[in-house]
Amino acid sequence: MGIISVKELGNFYVNGHEVILRGLPHKTFICQDGTTQDFDPNGQYEAGQMYVEYVKLAQPKAKYPLLMWHGGGLTGATWGSTPDGREGWRSLFLRYGHDVYVSDSVERGRSSWAMYPEIYRTHPEFTTKAACWSNFRIGPIFAEDHSKRVSYERTQFPVDYYDEFCKQIVPRWRSMDDWAQNAYNNLVDRFDGGCVIMAHSQGANFALPAALAHPDKVKGLILLEPARTPDPQTTDFSALKEIPQLVLWGDFIRVTELCAWTKAAYFKIYPEYFRIMKELGAPINWIDLPKRGIFGNTHLLMMDRNSAQVAEMVQSWMTEKGLMK
Numbered sequence: 001m002g003i004i005s006v007k008e009l010g011n012f013y014v015n016g017h018e019v020i021l022r023g024l025p026h027k028t029f030i031c032q033d034g035t036t037q038d039f040d041p042n043g044q045y046e047a048g049q050m051y052v053e054y055v056k057l058a059q060p061k062a063k064y065p066l067l068m069w070h071g072g073g074l075t076g077a078t079w080g081s082t083p084d085g086r087e088g089w090r091s092l093f094l095r096y097g098h099d100v101y102v103s104d105s106v107e108r109g110r111s112s113w114a115m116y117p118e119i120y121r122t123h124p125e126f127t128t129k130a131a132c133w134s135n136f137r138i139g140p141i142f143a144e145d146h147s148k149r150v151s152y153e154r155t156q157f158p159v160d161y162y163d164e165f166c167k168q169i170v171p172r173w174r175s176m177d178d179w180a181q182n183a184y185n186n187l188v189d190r191f192d193g194g195c196v197i198m199a200h201s202q203g204a205n206f207a208l209p210a211a212l213a214h215p216d217k218v219k220g221l222i223l224l225e226p227a228r229t230p231d232p233q234t235t236d237f238s239a240l241k242e243i244p245q246l247v248l249w250g251d252f253i254r255v256t257e258l259c260a261w262t263k264a265a266y267f268k269i270y271p272e273y274f275r276i277m278k279e280l281g282a283p284i285n286w287i288d289l290p291k292r293g294i295f296g297n298t299h300l301l302m303m304d305r306n307s308a309q310v311a312e313m314v315q316s317w318m319t320e321k322g323l324m325k
Contacts, residue, residue, distance in 0.1 A: 004094050005058040014190075015106070015183040016049030019119050047119050050183035051076075051110040052103045055090075061097025062324050064194045064219045067187065068093075068102045071201025072227070073127045075109030076102040077168045078200060082303045083161035089302040092311045093198075097324065101195075103187065105206075106180040107173050116173075124171035129162075132169065135259050136299040137252045138162060152252050156296035156304035165303065181206050188214045196220035196323060198314075201299065202227050208240075215239040220323050222246045222314060225299050227265055229273045237273075241280040244321040246314065248287045250297030250304075262299065285317065 020043070027039045053076065054065075068090065070078040079090040079102050090100050107113045107120070114120050133142040138159065139151035151159045184206040188195060194217050199207035204226030211218040212230070221243055229235075253259075253266050270286075277284040289297050289310070297304050304310070318324060 002095070004091070006055055007058040008056040009054065011051065011053040013111075014050045014052060014103075014187045015179070016046050019045045019047050019114070021045065021115075021118055024118065041115065041118065045114060045119065047114040048106055048179045048183065049111055050103055050106050050180070050187065051112075052101055052187060054099065054101045055094055056099045057094065057097065059097075060099050060325075062099065062196075062318070064196050064323065065191060066093055066098040066100050067195050067197045068100060069184070069197060069199040069203030069207060070103075070105065070108075071203055073125075073132075073169050073172045074200075075104045075168065075170055077109070078302060082158065082307060083165040084158040084305075086305075086307070089307065089311055092308060093315070096311075096315045098196075101187075103184075105203075106183050107176050108170055113171070113173070120173055121175040122173060124173055126171055127169050129166050132166060133162070135262070137250070137259060137262070138298055140255075152255070152296070154296040155252075155298060156250075156306050157298045157300060158303070158305055165300070177205070181209055184210045185213045188217055191217055194219040196222065196318070198222040198224070199226065200224040200302070204228070211243060212237070212239055215243065218243055220244045220246075220318065220321060222248070222318075224248050224301055225250060225262065225265070226270060227261060228269055232272055232276060237276055238280055240277070241282040243282070244323070245277065245282065245284040246287065246317050247274065247284065248301070248310075248314070249289060250299060250301055251290050251295050252298065259299075283321065287313070287317075 022042055024041045029037045029039055031037055068079045070076055080088045082088055090102055094100055104111045116123055130142040138157050141150035143149050188210045196219055197207045204223045205228050208229055211221055247270055253262055274286055301310050
């Protein structure tokens with residue numbers, strides 16, 4: 001697809017507010033050399049900010065900027081190079097002609113995080129390699145001994161680079177979603193001319209409410225193995241009925257025993273959402289890759305060995321839906 005001609009690249013923060021701590025006791029830390037260091041936690045802090053980096057093309061071919069939102073326990077690194085060094089989706093979609101905005105959600109990566117329980121409400125959650133192996137559907141058996149790990153037959157994930165992928169995993173907080181949602185909403189609000197949201201896994205948890213808050217500014221929703229929706233019993237989804245939506249799924253969902261949240265999303269949550277959208281007459285598409293003859297994809301569609309093929313399918317959908325110039 002040739003050289004990427006860039007007009008501008010940069011970064012900014014969305015949201016963030018000052019927090020002042022007073023009256024807390026000093027803490028003492030023991031340094032590596034055995035000396036002690038006094039720490040006074042009182043003072044002014046900035047918290048709740050979200051980091052966003054962008055690349056604007058000299059001649060974009062897409063009508064709207066593409067916002068890439070990562071999943072749980074991950075950061076914007078999701079969209080960079082694959083663990084085995086192939087071109088990632090950020091680069092591929094730049095080549096397709098999109099201005100791209102990649103964010104690290106509140107409490108993740110370069111957005112940073114704050115003290116708990118002084119500022120954050122709960123402690124961080126750390127994800128093991130074994131949990132990711134199961135939850136991301138790499139294989140049925142994880143072992144500390146690499147030679148004893150068993151991946152699914154014909155998996156598309158580059159298994160030899162699994163440990164390289166695990167370097168991307170960061171702490172997450174399950175108690176700060178309201179701060180993250182507010183930041184995502186305000187990010188979308190910046191795009192007066194509209195934007196397209198590409199959300200992976202937990203990212204969809206924020207993408208749908210952001211679209212409901214700004215249905216005039218969200219021109220497309222691409223939900224890659226999305227985790228959940230707002231409660232259909234209490235949510236009016238009619239504001240989304242004009243927005244083209246793509247819901248895309250990989251392989252091994254039916255054979256996975258441990259990944260309960262993926263099964264719930266695939267068999268219960270999103271079929272109900274899809275039904276509601278179809279009843280509203282929304283332009284929504286459901287792509288099940290194995291039913292298209294594409295086998296072996298994991299939860300990490302943008303990192304699998306056939307990631308370029310899947311990206312091309314997503315790009316074709318955007319062209320079909322009139323999201324390109």
